Amino acid sequence: MKIALIAHDRKKDDLIQFTTAYEQILSQHTLYATGTTGQRIIDGTDLKVIRFQSGPLGGDQQIGAMIAQNEMDMVIFFRDPLTAQPHEPDVTALIRLCDVYSIPLATNMGTAEVLLKGLEHGFIDWRLLGERRG
Numbered sequence: 449m450k451i452a453l454i455a456h457d458r459k460k461d462d463l464i465q466f467t468t469a470y471e472q473i474l475s476q477h478t479l480y481a482t483g484t485t486g487q488r489i490i491d492g493t494d495l496k497v498i499r500f501q502s503g504p505l506g507g508d509q510q511i512g513a514m515i516a517q518n519e520m521d522m523v524i525f526f527r528d529p530l531t532a533q534p535h536e537p538d539v540t541a542l543i544r545l546c547d548v549y550s551i552p553l554a555t556n557m558g559t560a561e562v563l564l565k566g567l568e569h570g571f572i573d574w575r576l577l578g579e580r581r582g
């Protein structure tokens with residue numbers, strides 16, 4: 449599975465804690481991240497991460513483009529609901545594309561835990577069926 453990991457600045461520590469706790473599951477998948485988030489994960493864990501641009505410089509849009517091309521299977525996006533983002537339209541567009549393409553999306557740690565446990569138990573394997581249909 450291809451999983452995108454993103455966190456706004458005040459949520460980055462939470463995402464590092466989360467990726468550390470679920471490192472064993474995450475390490476079995478291909479991980480992508482926006483620029484700064486990806487660097488933090490690389491520095492803080494043993495996970496391999498493919499980094500895009502930083503969010504304000506287009507990283508959310510790059511992940512959105514992958515979703516539109518059926519190249520992303522899950523998005524974990526720890527948003528900061530209390531801070532205005534200069535690239536709010538990009539954030540909204542990414543979330544919208546997850547809904548357009550029915551991509552599992554977690555915007556907080558509670559949902560992210562459920563998604564990863566579901567991933568571990570094969571609940572998201574339907575994405576692989578789509579891959580085989582090609």
Ligand SMILES: O=C(CO)COP(=O)(O)O
Pocket residue numbers: 454455456457481482483484485486501502503504507508539
């Ligand atoms: O702003 C972001 C998502 O909207 C995240 O970008 P960074 O990972 O580069 O901080």
